[in-house]
Amino acid sequence: MSDERRMDVLRAIVEDYVATSEPVGSRALVERHSLGVSSATIRNDMAALEDSGYIAQPHTSAGRIPTDRGYRVFVDRLTTVKPLSAPEKRAISAFLEDAVDLDDVVDRSVRLLAQLTHQVAVVQYPSLRRSTLRHVELVPVGQRQLLVVLITDTGRVEQRTLEAARDLDEVVVAQLRATLAARVAGRRIAELAGLVDDLAEQYSADDLALLRRVVAVVEETLHQESEERVVLAGTANLARSKDDFARSLGPVLEALEEQVVLMRLLSDMAEDSATVSVRIGHETQHDGLVSTSFVTSGYGDESGAAVARVGAIGPTRMDYPATMATVRAVARYLTRILAG
Incomplete structure (x- = not known):
């Protein structure tokens, strides 16, 4: 044979x-x-x-x-992933490009992907730890309170407030803001260590201490675990495929509710070198998902590095070429929009 x-x-x-x-x-x-x-x-x-x-x-x-x-x-053995049609591409582009901020981008992406694939769509928020800082803004909000605003290359915006040891001087705050703009932009968390070590001659001890506190707030924010989260849409689509699940929808829905399960899967799939990764049945390594397949693709920053993943979950009896093509297309548009 x-x-x-x-x-x-x-x-x-x-x-x-x-x-x-x-x-x-x-x-x-x-x-x-x-x-x-x-x-x-x-x-x-x-x-x-x-x-x-x-x-x-x-x-x-x-x-x-x-x-x-x-x-x-x-x-x-799929040698190629069939491309989307021109109307499909235009529809994706038009729908996503109207988003006003990161939350809106994620919400639109997950709803669009669920509609296109007829599966459960999953979009992982860009990780702060894998993102690059675009800007750090300092805003005095009181005599001794300073608002620190972080903006990443993927559109994440985080705000933290710190208490200064003495009254804030607007001139000093402006100088610190300029220093951060010059030294922080384009850096990842691993590059922040020692950022202010060579500035001792430019600032007084008090001002340098404030700058160190600001950098510490930035590092602490980027280290936080709470920013690791995913958004789901289209769980009702599973009902249309209920006959594909050996037992019932219950175990699948319970697994989808556990974000730690999805985060582990996304983390494992991020290690794949393939543009589009697929986990089938028992490869998900979770009892509740043995009747499902998970198709994901990374989306990235301006350098092209993946900072998070987007995907679709459905029964193992899914249209793999079409699902893979759609997931890849949405991931590419996400990258383009966030990098823009």
């Missing part, structure tokens, strides 16, 4: 099962696909695929369905 023909049979089974949700038999493969061999030959190929664990027989009918391993081979 030809290995390539066997993979063609597997591809045909996956495509037919995704389209019909019915187990696929040899006769249907002959009728729907130009495989160039007889039904008897296809039956032999299917038997070999079943022995290898790529397909399974759900009941006593002649039909077969893909296993997690079969879906994995199918996804890994």
